[in-house]
Amino acid sequence: MASQGIEITKKNDGGIIRLILKGYMDMNSSPDVREVLTQYFDGGTKAIIVDLSAVPYIDSSGIATLVEGLQWSHSTQKKFRLVGLTPTVKDIFEIARLLQVFEVFSTQEEATQGV
DSSP states (O other), rough: EEEEEEEEEEEEEETTTEEEEOBBTTTTTTHHHHHHHHHTTTTTTTTTEEEEEOOOOBBBHHHHHHHHHHHHHHHHTTTEEEOOOHHHHHHHHTTOOOTTSSSEEEEEEHHHOOO
């Protein structure tokens, strides 16, 4: 799926959903990411892992989309994890004090453990 500068690759591994994002996650592309995310906010999903290793930049609307995923995980007691934050994205999360809020992992393998 490619639109407005972001590609979203979806993989379902037994209810563990991996979304691999490539491109800028900004006000133009966040609605596309939100639309894909909400498809998995149901009973059949064990966890959602969002791979940001190919996302060079995220703005406040992108963060809001990820916070929505985190709220879903809290309300359903399911896992919502981020993996592969690029240095710029990690800095933005650090400034916003979100590294303590999200479960952030370096690799896909680490992110899928304990799901």
